[in-house]
Amino acid sequence: MRRREFLQKAGKAALLAAGTASAYGFFHNRSTARFTPLTVKTGSFEVPPDPTLPRITLSKHEDPIAALGYALDAVGGIKRFVQPGEKVTIKPNIGWDRTPQQAADTNPILVGEVVRLCLQAGASEVIVTDVPCHDARRCFIRSGIREAAEKAGATVILPQASDYITTDIGGKLLTTWPVLKYFVQTDRLINMPIVKHHSLSGCTVAMKNLYGILGGRRSQLHQKIDQSIVDLAAFSTPTLTVTDATRILFRNGPTGGSLDDVAIEDSVICATDQVAADARAAEFLGLSAENVGHIVLAEKTGLGTIDYRAAGYKEITE
C-alpha cells in the first residue's frame, strides 16, 4: 500500500469512527419522556354572577323551543353569556347511536335553537361536538344533532385522533388526560346534557356529561366515579348549562334503546350553577340530590349549591 493511499483510507476510517461515536454520545441518556402535559385551557368560561338574576330556571312547555326561550330569558338571556365575536363550543350528549325519541342523546331541536341564538348574539363561530361512546359517525347522524346544528349554522366536528391535547386537568384524581381541543380552546362553553338514569352514579346529567370532553380509556374513571366527575366539573366550568328534560331516560340508562324507558317531561333547565342544575334534574328521576354521591361531593368542593331553591330558582309554566 502506498503512503498516500494509506493516509486517505486512515483519514476516512477515523472520520467514520468519530462520527459514529459522537452520534452515540448525542443520543446516550436522553430523556425518555415522549411528551409533556400542557395546560391549554384558554381561561374560565364562566360569566360574573348577577345577584338580581336566578341561578337556575326551569320552564315547562310542549314546544321545546318555547321552553328553552322562557328558561333562558329568565336566567339573563343569551346576550349575558355570548358576546359578539366570541367563539362558542356547545357540548350536547351525542354519546350513543340512538334516535331522538329514544332519549339517549340531547334533543336536536334544542341544540339547533341554542346554535341559532349564539349566532344571533354575534358569536364568531359555534362548534358542536362530543366524544361519543358508540361510533361518532353513527351517533352524530342518528341523533339528528348533526343535521339540526348544521342547519342552524354551527360547525359540527367529528373528533379525529389528532384533535386531542394531553391536558393537565389539575384534579384530585384526574391529573393528565387527553382532552378534545375544542372544549378547552374556546371562549364560551355551553353544556347541553339530557337527564338520564345511570346505574353507578345514580343519574347522568350536566356534570357527568363532561366525561365526553375526554379521550383515552375513560372507562377506568368509573372506579372512582364521584371524584372524577367533580374533578372534571371543576376543570371545565361551563358558561351555561342547558339541561334537556323534554324527555328523560328513567331506566336502562345511559344507553336505553326502548321507548318504554322514556318519559315525557317537556322541561328545559338553564343554569349558571351546575350543581343546582343536577340537583333539580335528579328529581325527574325520583332521586334526592343528597343521595347522589357526585352532586354531594361537588357541593362540598364548592362548585355550587344542592339547595337550588336557596340558590335562586325560578320556574316558569305557561
Added chain:
Amino acid sequence: MTIKAVRNLRRISQIIFFGIFFWLILKTTFEVNFNPADPSEIRLPYPVSIALEFDPLVALGTILSSGTLYKGLLWSLVILIPTIFFGRFFCGWVCPMGTLNHWVSEIPSERLRRKGVGKIRSNRYMKYQRIKYYVLLVFLGAAFLGSLQIGLLDPLALLARSIGTVVLPMLHTAANGTLEWVKGLGLPALASGAQSVYDTVAPLLLTYKQSFFHTILTIGTLFLIILALNRLFTRFWCRGICPLGALLAIFSRFSFLGLQKEEASCKHCQLCSLSCQGADDPEIGRKWRQAECHLCLNCQASCPEACLSFRLFPNQEVTPANPAGTPQINITRRKAALSVGSGLLLFPLFRSGDAFAVNANPRLIRPPGSLPEEEFTARCIRCGQCMRVCPNNALHPTLLEAGLESMWSPILIAKIGYCEPTCTLCGQVCPTGAIMELSLQEKVGDKETPPNRIGTAFIDQGRCLPWAMATPCIVCEEWCPTSPKAVYLKEETVFDSKGNPVAVKRPYVDPHLCTGCGACEYACPISDRAAIYITSAGETRSVENQFLLEKNRKKAPAPRSTTQQSARN
C-alpha cells in the same frame, strides 16, 4: 382508426377500470361527510360491491357451491357472454389485477432494457401457463361439493382484499407517521404545510378511523409475491395462475375474433413476441393460442410489416410456415379429470378436520346476518368488503380460526371493535350473500322477534374488578345496548385487603337478552384480556351452537332462504 389508436384505447380502458375498482373500494366505508337519506336506517349510497358482481368466476363458483346466483351476480354475464364471441378482452382491457400486473411488469429495469432473445423467449408460450387450468378445476371441484375456495385466488376478490385490508391501512399508518415526523421537526411553516396536504388527501384516501387488521401479513405477502413475479415473467400471474383467466380462456374457445397472420411480408423481426402480454405466440411460424391471448393488441401495433391483424372470422388456414390454427387448450383430459378429482377430495379433507364443526373455535364470531357455517363457506369469497366497511374495525380476516378451509373469511374481534347494534353495513356490501342483508328491525328485533345474535357474553370472574378486586366498575352494564340490559348488576359488600367493607355492583349476564355484540368486551377497562368476553354460543345462525332450552328463549324466525332474499331486492 389506426391500430395504435386502438391500443391507446385499451390503455385508457385499463386506467378507467382500475380507477373505478379502486374508487369503489375507497367508497366501501362510512364517510364522515356522508348524509344518508334516512338517518334512522343508514345505507351506503353506492353499490360498492358491484365490481365483484361482474366476476364470472364468483358467479360460477357460487352457483356450484350454493345452487343459487345471488342478486347482482347476474351482471357477470356482461363479461362472460362477450368473452364467448370475442375472447379474453376482460384480461387485457378490464381486469384491475391484470392492469396492475401489466404496469408492474413494465416498470423499466435491466430485464426490459435487454430487449433481446431472453425477453422474446420468456414471452413465448410455456408449460407453466397450464397451471391456471389446474387451479380453476381444483377450485371448481371443491365448489361442487360446497367448499368455495375460488376467493383465495380470484383476481377481483384478491385485489379487493389486498387493497382494503393491507394497502389502504398501510397508507394510513404511513401518512400519520409522516405527518407526525414532519411536525416533530420544529418548523411551524413546514408543519402547517404538511397538515394542509394531509387534510386534503385524508378525505380521499383515508378512512375516518385508522383500521388495524388481523393476519395482514399473510394477505400482504401473497399480494407482494404476485406483484414480484411480474419481474421474472411479464404478467406471470395472468398467464400462469389466475383461475378467472383460465375460465375465460375456456369460454373463448369459439371466439369469432382472432389473429390473422400474413406470412408473405414477415421479416421475422420478432417485435410481436417482444411486446406480447399473454405469451400466446403471435409470431409467424408458431401456432397462435387464442385461449392465452389477452387482446392487448401489442403484436399488431408493433408489427412494422403489418402481417398481423385481429379481425372477425380470421383466415386461420394452416400452412407449415404459418401454423395459425388455434390449438385446443393445452391440458389433457386425464389431467383435467385428476384436477377436478383432487378438488372433490379437498372437501372431505377440510371437513374431517376438527375446526369446521366438531371443535369450532369459540371465538369464531361471524358478522351479523351470516348464514350457518356450512352455507357461509359455500358463499364467502373473502373479498374483505365487510371488513373494510365495518365502522368499528370489528371484522377481520381469519388466519386459522375457522380452519384452513375458511382462511381470510370474516371474524369479529370485539376487543378491537364491537358490533354496532343498529349497523347493517356488512350485509349491504356482501356480494355473495354469505352475510344476509338485514333490515334494522331484523338486526335489533322487536317485541315479537328476537334480535340477530352473533354470540353471548361471559364473565371472567377472576379478572373482573368488582368480582375479584373489591373495586367498583359497571362499564359493561353501562355499555350494554339492549333494553332491558343483558348485563345486570347486583350490589354486594366485599372486603378489601385491609378488611374494610366495600360496596360493589357485580355484573351478571342474562343470556336471553344478550346479542353478543361485544360492546362490553370492547369497553372493559382491562383491555389486554377483557374480564367480560363474547363467544359464538347462542348465535342466531346455528341450530347446534345453543346452550339454553328452546322454551326459555324467544323463538327464532325461520331462516329466510336466499331466493326470497334476492326476490325482495
